[in-house]
Amino acid sequence: MFPADARPSLTASARAVFRRLVLDGPSTRPQIGPLLGLSRPTMSAAIAELERIGYVDEIGVVQGTMGRRAVKYRAGRGAGHIIAVDAGATHVRLRLATLDRRLLHSRVHRLPTRQLMLNEEISAAVADEVAAAIAERQDEWGPLRVVGIALPTRVVDKGLDWDATRQNVIFSRFSPPGGVDLVLENNVNCAAVAERFYGAAKDWPTFAYIQIGLKIGMGLMLGGELVRGRNGAAGEIGHLSFPFAPGLLPVAGEAERYMGTEALIARVRADWPADAGAPPLDTRELLSRAEAGEPAALVHVDRHATDVGALIAACVSVVDPGLVVLGGGMGASPLLLPKTREVANRLSYPVEVENSALGSDATVLGIERLAIDRAMSFLLGDDPITP
Amino acid sequence: MFPADARPSLTASARAVFRRLVLDGPSTRPQIGPLLGLSRPTMSAAIAELERIGYVDEIGVVQGTMGRRAVKYRAGRGAGHIIAVDAGATHVRLRLATLDRRLLHSRVHRLPTRQLMLNEEISAAVADEVAAAIAERQDEWGPLRVVGIALPTRVVDKGLDWDATRQNVIFSRFSPPGGVDLVLENNVNCAAVAERFYGAAKDWPTFAYIQIGLKIGMGLMLGGELVRGRNGAAGEIGHLSFPFAPGLLPVAGEAERYMGTEALIARVRADWPADAGAPPLDTRELLSRAEAGEPAALVHVDRHATDVGALIAACVSVVDPGLVVLGGGMGASPLLLPKTREVANRLSYPVEVENSALGSDATVLGIERLAIDRAMSFLLGDDPITP
DNA sequence: GCTTCTATGTTAGGCACATTAACAAACAAA
DNA sequence: TTTGTTTGTTAATGTGCCTAACATAGAAGC
Structure with missing residues (x-):
């Protein structure tokens, strides 16, 4: 144009x-x-x-x-259009939309196997899907303005400790199209953005989105602004050192290893009463059996809810967000809510705790929002031409 | 006018x-x-x-x-002038200054005894000092625009859980002069503001000020904005529940009871070797004997530095400020720095850790800054007339 | 089918607040 | 005294919005 x-x-x-x-x-x-x-x-x-x-x-x-x-x-x-991609561990989700969010093309690509971290496999899938989306291009869409990608890593500006993150792995197979602005953002932060605009945190300029699943993370929104931190590490609460108690030696990143679903299921299976049938294989089964009223499952869900409540309380004592939206495999379950609320409020200051309203779409919707924002600042000229 | x-x-x-x-x-x-x-x-x-x-x-x-x-x-x-008051536990400090910080009157009032919390004693001292300052008034000073008071409590807007804080106790003996805007702010937040403008965090729009003394608290500045939180509880890390470890029952507010100087000195005295002379009576003595090289004192300072490092690491994992300024009786000591830095950086993300550059003046200087800001918005009319 | 009322959009004129260009004033150095 | 430099003022201009008045296009009433 x-x-x-x-x-x-x-x-x-x-x-x-x-x-x-x-x-x-x-x-x-x-x-x-x-x-x-x-x-x-x-x-x-x-x-x-x-x-x-x-x-x-x-x-x-x-x-x-x-x-x-x-x-x-x-x-x-x-005004053109943007492409938003959620480069997830099990799926790559893509949305191509105008700036006013008319969806022009979308895809959910299921990866053959679950990826443990950002790697070439994911990068290749992103490359494929972005290329396919660009190939669909129609004249009425106008120019492509921005490609936004949500990554399961910390995201930092070049120059700081760029190399300590794995974020550049996204470029191992994928090259952004020329002349197009690129937006990278952490996937949990994206989910927070989506909850703020379309989900459980509508009208809450200040809140925290906490993901409790295989991984543990937080997206923090204060006064309508995403908090990224100096090293893009704000909200990396999975990395909290743990335990934190007199005489015990804290270990970096141990919170995630303790609170993540893998450790949870291991604990559940180790603790499962002999007379309660076969222990659950994964969190989905644990949750469904708890919902069905199985006492052994309920006990473990409750214990986990207590741990989550303590984690929330720690965050509240630091930033006091007023609202916590829970997402992720475990976090999205309403079964955790009562106990989590009680523990969090007992241990710290008043917080409302709600479930995510968007589920697995939150991340793409969030990066879509961020890509649109960037495209808009570009068009309106209130940003540096090239960062 | x-x-x-x-x-x-x-x-x-x-x-x-x-x-x-x-x-x-x-x-x-x-x-x-x-x-x-x-x-x-x-x-x-x-x-x-x-x-x-x-x-x-x-x-x-x-x-x-x-x-x-x-x-x-x-x-x-x-343009007039403002009055800034630090209503502290041992001293009430007052500064009367023009908006461009020409100091017109100042006082440091030492309270007869240390106050454990905000009470009538402090309120009475504030009332006296403010009245005395107003009595000094000279025509060249112009009108009094704002009285700012730094309080050792959480500060919340009326309507939320106002009653849960003790902030209104400041009005038990003190009545703000009529027609003058009043600014209340938490004292740790004030110290953070001062460090940002005049101290160790000059040119750092994002950082955390952490106070380690009798009480434990944090003032959080993100992108040049003070973070207060929904209930004015952001930075109330003394209220962190503790311990946080599998199988142990966390207790609300225990972090302060464990990390505060009182518990520290109790541990030091309980642990003091019989052949090392009389144990230190307070932190000042502990620090000076550590500085002189006494091994028993050094061990305890080091252990405390380790605990402080772990506390910083927790904050860094939540907000990643990039810089932590340490203040308060213990925090201001350079003896803690090496160990604290090492532990904090080992357990989380890159943080610089520095000592406060302003000492006990930080709080008054901070509330002075906030009072000036308020007066300026009033004069320039970019704020609600009466909140 | 005409008028009347209402909402949308345009035209004309003016004001507030900034600009540039040119000039006037006040100083140091030659 | 002259010259060059910096500070401040005057005059003319432009942009971006406003209000007031008018033009247009529909529904509703007679």
């Missing part, structure tokens, strides 16, 4: 209007104007400005109960 | 100029203009605007190596 170094300069009102069209979806001028406190002449000018450069398209008219009908607009072809 | 509901409206440039004069101290137009990217005519208009309403006073001229000399300006009499 135009070269990256010659993005059109827009008036503040036009930028605000575009932002609303992206965030709220198709709207009419009389909807947007009063919302932004802009007069009708200013709205006219803003829309004209945006239409001229292709950021906004007219898509029809709407008729109220009376009076002249209003023209409806949406983010235009020239 | 003018009623609260009729503050003059200022142009954006005038507001920016005033903000610079407050933050940078006396300056000339050619200093401020280029800094803000404002042309000379705009600077003229801004200064004229500010002078007319008394926000800015002319204080002299400065001569460069060549050319005409420039007029120097500073925050004016009409």
Whole structure:
């Protein structure tokens, strides 16, 4: 549409209007104007400005109960589209969408085997899926602006301890298409973003998303801003040293090894009463048997809920988020909630604890949101041209 | 100068100029203009605007190596002044200053006995000192804009769990002067603010200040913003439940009871070797004997440093601040640093650990900064008139 | 089928706040 | 005294928004 170094300069009102069209979806001028406190002449000018450069398209008219009908607009072809990818351990999920989230293409690619960490296998799957998505390209989609990828690693800016993370492994088989902005973000942070915008934390600018599954992690949102930390390690609570008690030697990263599902299931199986039948093979079975009322399963679920409550209490004492959204294989289960709430609130300050509302889609939806945000800042020119 | 509901409206440039004069101290137009990217005519208009309403006073001229000399300006009499009070356990410290931090009056009031918590005794001392400061009032100081008080309690907005904190005890003997804005803030948070502006965290928008003394607490600064949390409990790491280990029952608030100086000294005395002379009576003695090289003292300092390192590691795993500034009776000692650094970095992610640069003045300086910020937002009208 | 009422959109005029360009003033150094 | 440098002012201009008034296009009433 135009070269990256010659993005059109827009008036503040036009930028605000575009932002609303992206965030709220198709709207009419009389909807947007009063919302932004802009007069009708200013709205006219803003829309004209945006239409001229292709950021906004007219898509029809709407008729109220009376009076002249209003023209409806949406983010235009020239605004382009983004690709969001969740590079997960078992699935690679992809969404291709416009900035106002019209889904144009999507795929869920199941990996042949579960990957223990970010590796070439995942990178290759991402490369395939991104290439396939780009091949689908249609003219009405406009230019591809951003590719966002959610990674199961810490994400840091180049220059710091980049090499200590595995994040660059994503590029072993995958090369980002040229001329397109790339956004990398930790997958738990992405899930937090999604819960904030579409899930259990709607209208909560401050909260923590805590993932309890094979791995343990937290995505922290304070005042509407994702907290990443100096080394991208904010929320790496799986890495909490543990135990933390007088006389005992703490071990780095032990919290995850103790709280993760693998250790949990090992404990469950070691502890399983002889007269309670075969012990559960995985967390799904443990949870379903607990739900069915099996006492042995219930005991273990309760014990785990207590541990989760203590973990939450630790986070609350540090950042006091007010709301904790639980996700992940174990965390998403409502069975944990009562005990977890009780323990967390007893050990620290008032916290609401809720289950994730988005499940396994949270991560893609989050990286989609981040990719859109980046595309929008690019188009509106309020960010460095090349980071 | 003018009623609260009729503050003059200022142009954006005038507001920016005033903000610079407050933050940078006396300056000339050619200093401020280029800094803000404002042309000379705009600077003229801004200064004229500010002078007319008394926000800015002319204080002299400065001569460069060549050319005409420039007029120097500073925050004016009409901008007024603020009072900052640190309501501490052993001292009440007060500073009365203009918005650009010209110290007009200050007092350090030593309480007859150490207070264990915020109580009427402290409230009475605050009332006395504030009254005395107000009695000193001189016309050239302009109006009193804000009284800020640093409290040794959690501080929450009215309406949440206000009653669970003791913060209202400050009003048992002290009544804020009428027509003046009041700012309350937790004392550890204040110390963090001071370290950020004037101390060890200058140029670190993200860091944590951790106080290790009689009490344990943290002030968290992320991206230049103080993190308070939903219940004003962010950083209440003294309240961390402890121990946190399989099979052990965690107790709320136990971290402080274990890590605080009282428990530390009790452990030292219980453990003191019979052939090492009389055990130390307090932390000051423990530290000075460690500094002198006494092995028994060194062992205990080292052990405590290890515990502090583990505590820092826990905070780093949650928020990854990149820098931790240690303050408080024990924390301010450089003796702890080597071991603390080693343990913290071994157990989590890269953190720099430094000693407080401000000592016991940190808290007053921090609340002074916050009071000034509030006064400035009041004058510039970018805040709700009455919260 | 005409008027009337209502909501949407445009045109004209003006104000607030910044700019650039040119000039005036005040100083040090030659 | 002259020259060059820096500071400050005046005049003219531009941009980005506003309000007021008008034009347009529909539904509803007679």
